[in-house]
Amino acid sequence: MGRHEILFQLLPFAKENKWKKVSPDKDICIEGFPRSANSFFSKAFRMYNPTAKAAHHMHAPLQVTKAIDYGIPCVVLIRNPIDAIASVLVVDRTLSTRFAIQSYINFYERVWPVRDSIVLSDFENTTKYPHHVVERVNQRYGTSFHMEPITPDVRDTIFNQLKETQKVLNQPEHLVAIPTAAKAQIKQDVLQELAGHPLLPTAHLLYQRFLEA
Numbered sequence: 608m609g610r611h612e613i614l615f616q617l618l619p620f621a622k623e624n625k626w627k628k629v630s631p632d633k634d635i636c637i638e639g640f641p642r643s644a645n646s647f648f649s650k651a652f653r654m655y656n657p658t659a660k661a662a663h664h665m666h667a668p669l670q671v672t673k674a675i676d677y678g679i680p681c682v683v684l685i686r687n688p689i690d691a692i693a694s695v696l697v698v699d700r701t702l703s704t705r706f707a708i709q710s711y712i713n714f715y716e717r718v719w720p721v722r723d724s725i726v727l728s729d730f731e732n733t734t735k736y737p738h739h740v741v742e743r744v745n746q747r748y749g750t751s752f753h754m755e756p757i758t759p760d761v762r763d764t765i766f767n768q769l770k771e772t773q774k775v776l777n778q779p780e781h782l783v784a785i786p787t788a789a790k791a792q793i794k795q796d797v798l799q800e801l802a803g804h805p806l807l808p809t810a811h812l813l814y815q816r817f818l819e820a
Contacts, residue, residue, distance in 0.1 A: 633661065634660045634680070636670055638684070640695075646664075648737055651737045654765070688811055692704075708807060709806060719816070
């Protein structure tokens with residue numbers, strides 16, 4: 608639904624979640640396949656830019672193309688497919704492996720044609736040096752967003768905020784968007800399911816194309 612205009616408009620939104628969707632009044636769009644540091648970067652960005660209106664966490668490629676149409680700065684986060692897809696399958700064990708891999712491919716295939724109009728950030732750069740990502744946004748779009756280098760104390764603050772969100776929503780530990788022992792244990796089984804899947808090379812090739820571009 609996130610790839611097709613009419614279906615995207617029909618996506619059901621709870622009233623409290625409508626702000627996630629991109630619109631002309633947004634200041635920035637932050638998007639990526641799930642489990643690609645979306646929560647970490649969004650939290651870090653909000654800490655230093657509390658008044659900025661950000662569209663994020665729709666995990667829909669049309670968020671990206673619409674942001675470009677609206678002239679809104681857009682950051683697309685990307686993570687190597689085996690880790691991103693494995694993390695998605697850890698969160699939702701009802702998903703099939705094929706569906707998860709195909710969803711990754713669908714997202715980034717739709718973004719590929721507009722790659723020259725976005726700021727792309729891979730997982731390591733996003734989590735270790737988010738201030739570099741914001742610097743690139745400012746250079747590309749002429750914006751003046753702020754971000755300091757992430758210190759261990761700031762990182763702990765972001766992780767604690769994510770844990771608090773998990774508690775408020777009464778979610779199990781493996782759903783929190785940070786590394787945990789519970790997730791690591793489940794992930795080992797998931798990685799075995801992923802290994803050797805015939806669709807995985809296509810996802811890897813797409814990932815490499817983005818990094819090289």
